[in-house]
Amino acid sequence: MRRVALGIYTLLIIVPLVVIVGGSFKTTADLFASPFGLPTRPTLDNYVTVLAKQDLLGVLGNSVLVVAVSVPVTLLLGSLTAYAVARLPRWPSRILFGIFALGLAVPAQAVMIPQYVQFDRLGLRNSLTGLMLINVVVTLPVAVFILAGFMRTLPAELFEAAEIDGAGPWAVFRRIVVPVSAPSLAATSIFLVVMHWNDLLYPLLFIDDPSKRTLPLALLDFQGEYLTEYPLLFTGVVVASLPMVLAYAFLQRHFVAGITAGAVKG
Structure with missing residues (x-):
């Protein structure tokens, strides 16, 4: 069976x-x-049409820029927060973790109208900067949830030994926590890259300028009200998926190590 x-x-x-x-x-x-x-x-006519006539390469650059900025910022803030969750006393740690866990419980659709209004007032709507910012805000709870689960498994003796040697909190984080958490950071970065790369909802809500579209938003151009150019749509999907396939092929070892990190105690 x-x-x-x-x-x-x-x-x-x-x-x-x-x-x-x-x-x-x-x-x-x-x-x-x-x-x-x-x-x-x-x-190869479909690929020529998609890459040249539809300017998918320019759109690809927008997606690469958004992901290249959003993922490192999210990882930095998420790892710092997860480190605080792992090191704070019991009740402050639970409260801090609960705040970010609440971000996972609230549906994105429930806060889209306030987000749209706020970003419009700040002049961040219809800009890649605003899209990067909303990506960080939305996916930060995911990063904290994954990284905090790993950092809580780190032995307290590791931190105590560093503190005895005179290392401060920032030195402990930079010299000990980050290197030890490398597998978990790699796995989290893969999750974030996939989430940011494939996101359609927020670009559809925030981006009106055709020159600032991302790949998922550009693929909608191949689908009309009465006719859908399926060969062009399939070509766009292949082009959009290829970077993710290559990234996973090169990083799969880190991904497997990250999702199994902490599963077995030494």
């Missing part, structure tokens, strides 16, 4: 992947004629 379940799950992954990747090399007529088949007359 386990093999059957794994086989069904594999088909659920492979079939859409074959349709999307294969469809990116087909014309619209070929795609509708044989959606599940391999391209018999492969063409």
Whole structure:
């Protein structure tokens, strides 16, 4: 039964992947004629249209910039907060952690109107800076939740030995906590990159200028009210997914180490 379940799950992954990747090399007529088949007359016209005529490379630069700024800032603030949660006395630690856990409990849709109004008044709407800021605010509770769970497993003797040697809180964090927490930081960064890269909701809400669109927002251009250019849409999905696939291929060792860190005590 386990093999059957794994086989069904594999088909659920492979079939859409074959349709999307294969469809990116087909014309619209070929795609509708044989959606599940391999391209018999492969063409690169879709990629030329998407990358050149649709300016997807410029949009790709916007997404890279947003992720490159949002993820390090979120990791820095999240690791500092998680360090405080791990080192504070019992009740202050619980209160601080509870505040950020509350950020996970409140749905994003419930606070979107106040966020929109506030960012509009501050002049941060329709700007990449505002998008970076909202990304940090929204995903900071996730980073704190993951990192605090790991840092709480660090032995107190590790901090006490550093303090005896004369290290202050910042030195302990920089020289001990960060190197020891590297697997957890790597895993958290992968989660954050995926969340920021694939986010459509906030760019759709905050960005009106076509020159400041991110990749998920640009993919909506291929879907019209009465007609959807599926080959172009599939090509855009392939281009948008390729950086994530490459990042995971190079960082999967750190990802596995991060999600298993602290699972077994020495």
